[in-house]
Amino acid sequence: MKENSCCEAETGTSPSGIQIQPALPQNTEDEVCCGPPAGPPSSPFERPGYQICGFVENFIESTSGRIPRIKSALSISDMAGTVMTRIGINRNNYRVAPGLYGIGNPDPDSPVLVTANYKLSFDKVRKELKYTDAWLLVLDTRGINVWCAAGKGTFGTEEVVRSVKAAGLDTVVSHRNLILPQLGATGVSARQVKKECGFQVVWGPILAADIGKFLDSGMKADQTMRRVTFTTMERLVLIPVEISIGLKPMLWIVLVVFILSGIGPDLFSLKAAWTRSLMAAAALAGGVFAGAVLTPAFLPKIPGRAFYIKGAITGFLTAAGILLWYRQDAGLLELSALLLFTMAVSSFMAMNFTGATPFTSPTGVEKEMRRAIPMQIAAVFLAVFAWIGAGF
Amino acid sequence: MKDFRYLEGVTTLELKEEKCVGCGVCETVCPHGVFRLENKKAVIADSDGCMECGSCALNCPASAIQVTPGVGCAAYIIQTWVKGKEAAACGGEGTGC
Ligand code: SF4
Ligand code: SF4
Numbered sequence: 001m002k003e004n005s006c007c008e009a010e011t012g013t014s015p016s017g018i019q020i021q022p023a024l025p026q027n028t029e030d031e032v033c034c035g036p037p038a039g040p041p042s043s044p045f046e047r048p049g050y051q052i053c054g055f056v057e058n059f060i061e062s063t064s065g066r067i068p069r070i071k072s073a074l075s076i077s078d079m080a081g082t083v084m085t086r087i088g089i090n091r092n093n094y095r096v097a098p099g100l101y102g103i104g105n106p107d108p109d110s111p112v113l114v115t116a117n118y119k120l121s122f123d124k125v126r127k128e129l130k131y132t133d134a135w136l137l138v139l140d141t142r143g144i145n146v147w148c149a150a151g152k153g154t155f156g157t158e159e160v161v162r163s164v165k166a167a168g169l170d171t172v173v174s175h176r177n178l179i180l181p182q183l184g185a186t187g188v189s190a191r192q193v194k195k196e197c198g199f200q201v202v203w204g205p206i207l208a209a210d211i212g213k214f215l216d217s218g219m220k221a222d223q224t225m226r227r228v229t230f231t232t233m234e235r236l237v238l239i240p241v242e243i244s245i246g247l248k249p250m251l252w253i254v255l256v257v258f259i260l261s262g263i264g265p266d267l268f269s270l271k272a273a274w275t276r277s278l279m280a281a282a283a284l285a286g287g288v289f290a291g292a293v294l295t296p297a298f299l300p301k302i303p304g305r306a307f308y309i310k311g312a313i314t315g316f317l318t319a320a321g322i323l324l325w326y327r328q329d330a331g332l333l334e335l336s337a338l339l340l341f342t343m344a345v346s347s348f349m350a351m352n353f354t355g356a357t358p359f360t361s362p363t364g365v366e367k368e369m370r371r372a373i374p375m376q377i378a379a380v381f382l383a384v385f386a387w388i389g390a391g392f
Numbered sequence: 393m394k395d396f397r398y399l400e401g402v403t404t405l406e407l408k409e410e411k412c413v414g415c416g417v418c419e420t421v422c423p424h425g426v427f428r429l430e431n432k433k434a435v436i437a438d439s440d441g442c443m444e445c446g447s448c449a450l451n452c453p454a455s456a457i458q459v460t461p462g463v464g465c466a467a468y469i470i471q472t473w474v475k476g477k478e479a480a481a482c483g484g485e486g487t488g489c
Pocket of ligand 2: 405421422423424425426427441442443444445446447448449459
């Protein structure tokens with residue numbers, strides 16, 4: 001491949017074919033320089049101010065500029081990034097640059113797959129394209145996954161049309177098909193895309209894992225590829241983020257609980273605050289555990305349709321354990337406060353999990369919230385009164 | 393999704409059968425198999441399976457489907473109550489959903 005060294009002007013080919021080697025340190029022998037021997041030279045594709053992403057193999061020259069050819073294998077750091085986002089670290093800023101990428105040896109007849117610029121989505125897709133030659137058009141969804149971005153409209157008709165035009169896709173490929181993930185249909189009108197940029201949307205499978213099968217069968221998805229699933233594994237990976245959402249408010253609640261727990265006959269007792277808030281903190285942690293761990297994990301097994309009921313049930317079971325543990329240390333009033341508190345927290349956390357599921361309708365969620373929130377608030381109030389009352 | 397059923401009788405989904413041209417797009421895009429094509433006409437086969445994502449209505453060429461689309465997410469709905477529809481964002485911190 002003919003490439004310019006990075007210091008050359010963007011436009012010119014190498015003058016008279018001379019390859020300028022990136023300068024290696026010349027003085028490795030005379031010990032002036034400390035440290036280990038110099039690493040490999042800079043990539044010939046590097047440009048000042050740009051960094052080449054680890055998932056880029058090299059570049060494909062095309063009529064509409066240089067297109068990065070990406071690797072299908074995930075590196076250790078890609079996997080580490082996945083783990084980090086799964087536990088909620090840097091989850092909101094895990095993105096790749098939008099635009100056109102190639103994978104394998106794509107030519108003008110190769111299929112074009114469209115995805116979001118959330119790096120987790122991007123990785124999932126390229127991983128499935130190991131033996132495929134394809135183009136990958138990455139939309140600027142602000143680093144959000146396809147499903148959520150489609151709901152918000154960033155994975156939408158306009159963005160598809162804009163990206164197709166910006167990438168000059170009509171000069172890169174000779175066909176006029178775009179394969180979009182089916183869940184993108186929430187934000188993308190296939191007819192409108194066709195009208196505005198001439199490309200026909202083909203609805204691909206819901207899961208990236210089915211892309212290979214879909215392409216092999218001549219772009220046909222069977223019914224199982226068209227139905228959204230919510231397997232135990234799919235639910236378990238969501239749990240860490242659910243917990244991390246609960247953590248920050250938890251700290252505030254612990255502070256309030258500490259103050260409430262100290263109130264007593266001598267106005268405020270630090271000793272009571274300490275011992276009693278430990279119990280309340282256990283109830284709080286139990287509630288979060290029941291609502292954000294048990295409920296997602298056993299979702300289909302827990303009775304009830306509404307999530308606040310499921311959460312109240314897991315909360316009740318968890319509270320039973322906590323009450324058993326504290327049965328010697330706390331009175332009846334305190335125990336009932338702990339029970340109410342655990343159930344309210346669990347019920348609320350479980351209700352929040354609706355946002356992570358692919359089957360709850362907004363009308364349904366709103367309906368259950370109108371019913372549940374007053375009850376949850378009432379339970380917390382009763383718990384607080386009982387708790388303060390028990391202090392005297 | 394047969395193992396996961398949400399509340400019954402809540403969806404805002406409506407189909408005007410007289411407008412339907414039988415293209416089958418709704419059947420294709422719906423992730424819950426709510427529609428079925430019978431005698432070249434769409435019928436709602438499982439309205440309680442609908443999560444109101446709006447894919448079918450957006451992609452129906454005959455505007456035969458109506459649904460109030462949205463996200464079934466409690467945190468988001470709380471935000472629409474507190475801050476109003478415009479300012480509400482998913483996930484509390486903006487982009488995670
Ligand atoms: S998408 Fe519209 S026109 Fe096509 S089958 Fe469904 S309801 Fe009928
Ligand atoms: S709104 Fe979504 S879930 Fe409901 S019928 Fe239409 S495509 Fe299916």
